[in-house]
Amino acid sequence: MRRADRLFQIIQILRRGSRPVTADAIAAELETSKRTVYRDIADLIGQRVPIRGEAGVGYVLEGGFDLPPLMLTADEVEVAVLGAQWVATRGDPALAKAAQDLVAKIGAAVPEHLRPLILDPAVRSHRRWDLAEDKLDMARARAAIHAGEKVWLRYADEQGRETERTIWPFAVGYLDAVRLLVAWCELRADFRTFRTDRVVEAKFLQERYPERPGILRARWRKAMNREPYPA
Structure with missing residues (x-):
């Protein structure tokens, strides 16, 4: 690997890491020596790349640094x-x-x-002709998530039984044939997933819910260790 490519890859490794990355880990990924990594890190710091850390502990790339756009492999x-x-x-x-x-x-x-x-790409993703039709305006649903706003749903389960819910949406799941709206449900006082093709009616309330969407997503990820949620 050329030195310029190696320096670029070191920045990429540090950019994607949420914790300090050791020289050992960098060397293993780049298939080079730890000594070379130390030398490259020193060169990057000398070029004013804001890398913080030290040998034996790990390195992080501080915020506010970016590379020229679209330097893609x-x-x-x-x-x-x-x-x-x-x-x-x-x-x-x-x-x-x-x-x-x-x-x-x-x-x-x-x-x-x-x-x-x-x-003329060699990689292809073909259309799924059995994709279920959304019964929900997904652009507005995503906007509600970004704004942290409530949505009222009339929703039918797999037996066709309808319930009315006020939910706090915070994520959309894209599966092969269906889409899921993930939310906190006021009716059940718990997390629920709603298939968008089973929504009978929806109203976007433009009323903020009390939690931030990111906090709800973090709580939901922890709760995923429990049994799957019925709708």
């Missing part, structure tokens, strides 16, 4: 294209359009030698 381009294809065929209309726009922007910005990976 071939593998990263293929990941972006495959992900955008998946969203374009399974996302709601607003996300599908955004996925197409993303691919166009990447194609216009990457170096010439990477453009064939976008114009």
Whole structure:
């Protein structure tokens, strides 16, 4: 690996880590020596890259630092294209359009030698023709999540029995054939998942719920160790 590529990869490793990353871990990923990592870290610090830490403890990349946009490897381009294809065929209309726009922007910005990976990609994600139809405005649902606002639902379970709920939505799950709205349910006083194709009626209340969406997501992840939630 060229030295310039190695320095770039070290920054990427530190950028994705939420905790200090040791020189051993960096060396193992880059298949180089720990001595080389120490030397590269010192060079990056000398170039004013805000890396904090020390040998034997680990290194972190401080906030506020970024690289020039779209310095992507071939593998990263293929990941972006495959992900955008998946969203374009399974996302709601607003996300599908955004996925197409993303691919166009990447194609216009990457170096010439990477453009064939976008114009004629070797990776493919095909449309699911059995994808269940949303009975909910997913763009508004995502906006409600970002704003931390309540949604009222009339919802039918798998037997067709309807209930009315006021929920605090905080996540959308995209499965192969269905989409799920994950929320705190005031009726059940617990977390619930709602299939968007079973929503009979929805009203976006523009009323903030008392928790932040990020806190609800953290609580829900902890609660996932329990039994699955019935709707």
